[in-house]
């Protein structure tokens with residue numbers, strides 16, 4: 161490692177991989193057989209005409225050709241990740257794909273899905289699948305590659321992206337921070353620097369001014385709690401510094417960043433819809449512990465910024481269990497499938513009296529064996545919460561296509577559309593058509 165790399169990431173020898181174990185031949189997950197939501201699933205879907213149906217992506221995970229703190233980190237950690245991956249068993253259906261977890265290329269985002277150049281083709285696919293909304297992030301490191309120097313060409317690029325969506329009747333939802341930072345920002349200390357949020361607000365303000373006539377929905381931060389935990393507690397994301405003090409500092413800075421950026425955006429247009437996408441897990445904990453962990457993990461950040469939120473975005477994938485019990489249904493990443501959790505969380509969020517969007521919900525499923533049922537059952541649970549008075553306005557599947565799953569790399573396959581990473585060919589998976597049917601049914 162160079163001195164810069166050492167000061168940037170520390171000199172750690174070990175990287176903790178996010179990826180977990182597998183259960184081969186686990187029972188096929190079927191929502192129809194699960195009594196808890198069979199009722200909703202059988203009945204007709206009942207969604208308002210204005211409901212947003214779509215999918216989410218983030219710049220670093222799909223665009224390709226980015227240069228930010230993550231790309232630096234990927235280069236210096238790829239070898240170690242391969243070594244770590246060798247310590248565990250992998251099923252053939254993962255090892256047969258390119259790239260697989262035992263290859264260094266798996267951990268380098270590189271050209272990713274090539275979405276930067278193929279966005280029109282990709283939005284044609286989204287439209288053909290019935291989507292009327294799409295969430296994506298603007299890559300700060302492209303817009304402001306050097307401190308204070310805004311790149312007009314890149315601003316124009318995102319203008320074209322937004323227009324391409326609008327031309328296809330797809331509402332753009334823009335995320336302004338999805339975990340990546342310009343290298344200059346990271347070198348200044350990232351979120352630990354005193355003035356970090358001033359730089360971030362300046363970027364957000366510029367984006368608000370540029371796209372004020374084209375964009376209504378803004379998600380300032382994606383999963384601040386999870387990111388701060390992974391970056392400063394678990395050491396799973398750059399800058400990989402494990403310290404409670406740094407974690408708290410970054411967390412407080414992100415709260416400030418949201419507040420300032422929200423104020424800056426509202427100054428541009430008071431009718432902008434400002435939100436957040438927060439990662440939430442249903443906490444299957446004993447009654448005494450549950451309220452505490454639920455509040456700290458799922459609600460604290462939202463409570464701290466609620467006065468500057470027009471809507472709440474929920475990213476729901478799985479529950480957390482107090483004790484390890486082997487779940488019956490899991491994804492390729494070993495994440496438990498538990499649709500009821502979405503309903504529990506939505507019902508609890510009702511107390512904030514804000515519109516809610518499911519901003520991410522998805523499954524890593526390379527064989528596409530469980531995805532259709534996963535989507536149906538979670539939508540059924542969302543419907544149940546809506547029937548009980550929760551104001552949900554949209555559902556975004558994660559993700560439109562397979563993409564670069566951060567420290568796990570390319571092997572987890574979340575996409576409605578499969579990517580062949582050698583040719584960048586897109587292939588629509590059968591589950592994407594099942595999702596399309598739901599969308600169509602909800603409108604009929």
Ligand code: BGC
Nearest residue numbers: 218382383439475520558565
């Ligand atoms: C993140 C995405 C990620 C997804 C699946 C969310 O926590 O916002 O970037 O790919 O989960 O792990």
